[in-house]
Amino acid sequence: MWIGWLEFDILLGAVASLKQKRSVVRPIVAELRKRFAVSAAETGHLDLHRRAGIGVAVVAADAAHVTEVLDAAEHLVAARPEIELLSARRGLRRSDD
Template identity: 80%
Template sequence: MWVGWLEFDVLLGDVHSLKEKRAVVRPIVAELRRRFSISAAETGSTDLHRRAGIGVAAVAGDRAHVVDVLDAAERLVAARPEIELLSVRRGLQRSDD
């Protein structure tokens, strides 16, 4: 079994409150879950209104499948015009490591 994860650090555009932040971050998280059937959540900078951390995780029996899903998820987040992707951290591990 292979487990892979991504941790996005994003800068939000014209956002002035935590309520506006949720209105930007929630659709991104929902689209990641829906499109790729992966776990996704806001994971960092929860008290800052212009920054967000978004984490995703995927599990599969095949390493190549996990890598493909993570690559596609990264492209989706990077293509969102309402945010600026500052950094991405990636992890990939086999269950027997």
Template identity: 85%
Template sequence: MWIGWLEFDLLLGDVHSLKQKRSVVRPVVAELRRRFSVSAAEVGDQDLHRRAGIGLSVVAADAGHVTEVLDAAERLVASRPEVELLSARRGLSRSDD
């Protein structure tokens, strides 16, 4: 079993409150879950209205599939016009590591 994770550091556009932040972050998290069948959540910078941390994880039988999903998820987030992707960190490990 292969486990992959990806963590995004995002700068949000014209956002002036935590309520506006939720209206930007929630659709991104929902689309990641829907399109890639991954676990995803807002995981960082919850008290800052212009920054967001989103994390996701995926489990699969082979490393190639995990890498494909992580790459596609990163491309999706990077293409969103309402957010700027500052950084993406990732990890890949085998269950018996």
């Protein structure tokens, strides 16, 4: 079994409150979950209104599938016009590591 994850550090556009932040971040998280069948959540910068951290995790039988899903998820987030992707860190592990 292979486990992969992504950590996105995101700069939000013209967001002036935590409520507005949620209205930008929640649809991104929901789309990641729906489109790629991954676990996704807001994981960082919870108290800042112009920054967000989003974590994504996927489990599959082979490393190639995990890498393919993570690549597609990163592309989806990077293509969102209302945000700026500052960084994306990723990891890939085999379950017996």
